[in-house]
Amino acid sequence: MPTTCVVGILWGDEGKGKVIDYLATETDFVVRFGGGHNAGHTLVLPTGKLVLHLIPSGIVHPHTVNVIGNGVVVDPIHLCGEIDKLQKRGLDVRLGQNLLLSERAHVIVEAHRRQDQWTEAQRGSGKIGTTGRGIGPAYADRCARIGLRLGDLLRPELLQRALAAFAAQKNAWFEPAGLAPVDVAALGQELAAAGDKLRAGIVDAGAVLRRAHAAGKRILLEGAQGCLLDLEHGTYPFVTSSHASTGGAFSGTGLPPHAMRTVGIAKAYATRVGEGPFPTELKDDLGDKLRIAGNEFGSTTGRPRRCGWFDTVAVRYSGAVSGASELVLTNLDVLRGFPLKLCVGYRLPDGGRTSELPAFDLDRVTPEFVELPGFGEDLREVRRFDALPANAQRYVQAIEQHTGLPIRTVSVGPERQQVILR
Ligand code: IMP
Secondary structure, three states: OOOEEEEOOOOOOOOOHHHHHHHHHHEEEHHHHHHHHOEEEEEOOEEEEEEOOOOOOOHHOOOOOEEEOOOOOOHHHHHHHHHHHHHOOOOOEEOOEEEEOOOOOOEHHHHHHHHHHHHHHHHHHHHOOOOOOOOOHHHHHHOHHHEEEEEHHHHHHHHHHHHHHHHHHHHHHHHOOOOOOOHHHHHHHHHHHHHHHHHEEEOHHHHHHHHHOOOOEEEEEEEEHHHOOOOOOOOOOOEEEOOOOOOHHHHHHOOOOOOOEEEEEOOEEEEEEOOOOOEEEOOOOOHHHHHHHOOOOOOOOOOEEEEEEEEHHHHHHHHHHOOOEEEEEEHHHHHOOOOOEEEEEEOOOOOOOOOOOOOOOOHHOOOEEEEEEOOOOOOOOOHHHHHHHHHHHHHHHHHHHHOOOOOOEEOOEEEEEOEOOO
16 A cells, blocks of 8 residues: 555654654655644654654655645744754755645744743633644634635735735734734745745645655655544544544645555553643652653653553544554553553443543543553563563553554664564
8 A cells, every 4th residue: 555644643752753764764755744843753863863843754765755735834934944954964855856845734923822822821720731832823723714825925915915814813802912913014024035945845735745646656644743632533622733633644635535554653651741631641650750761751842741551442542533554562662660551441430431532521530450560671672572571572462452453563762773573
């Protein structure tokens, strides 16, 4: 099957960057289909660590064409900075050649960031814990039909018209709310300058991808965040504002729905950054220990990630919603020396039991666990499944059994070669 979609199975940060980097060695196109620079995809390359926020992880492979799809919200100033940073690291980034940007992708501007931070402050203790990058407001403006698109940056008249409509809507409430108003002239200049820099890359990316698909090219669709942060299927309202699960892969690229393999990336334990329900969260010393062992600090905001046990109920749900046919299990090495527990069901507030993820009151369920014996060995140099300690093998097999998803790939470290294929 020439198209593969890679999605995070819980709340993001499962290690998609490494898996995409690995899969991209045999791929012609790597396409981001949603989210923005709220994402942080970490690659550990022979030359050191590289964190990508907006540019697809295939950029480190000279032969791949990397596409920022129409479903992504693009901060053009951030994008120019990310391109500069990669070029300074000696990476070959050529707009219009190995980096294409959809002309339909919506634009994030400074006003969106102000709005994001203001809205969070208004929510008080009910805050979402967003990354503060303006992602939600940019998507909201897309729905409100006052958004700016990358293609507008190349068309001075359209840009002026779009900016005037945008500023009229924003300033009607920004000023009374005490937010700095949108300065149309300054923003227009800034966006036109960014448009000039990005011009060669701004194309009808959907048409390029449809042609590539028709020609049998291998396409890798790179999800951002994770299925439980999906606007529709996640732990609403504690979600991001895009369709982070597989549903976003077609609408966010312009590819028609076609047969595709979906791979879900799951960490060997669970993490979440930001607010929202997390049934298996460890709020004790063990959680702190796991955070340190796994270096669980956000790659975009640096915030400490909340850590907890592997939740087979949530993973099975996300597997079903995303259509994943397999899981890649990451960070198994981190569990060295830890007791092992899998959540296999939830006790509901009314005393009932479920093994389905409820749409409401997830913060009020009590997880039910099975315990498994842990392992004390260092896994980082292991390259064959049957060379893993028996208890690590049992843990992987138990996850397969409880989620119903096969695990053919296990990652035992951040580096490209620290992988076990079964
Ligand atoms: P937003 O996407 O900045 O609006 O944030 C909404 C929620 O998604 C917050 O809980 C964020 O912490 C979370 N989030 C957004 N992007 C990522 C990511 O790449 N990894 C993990 N969590 C994320």
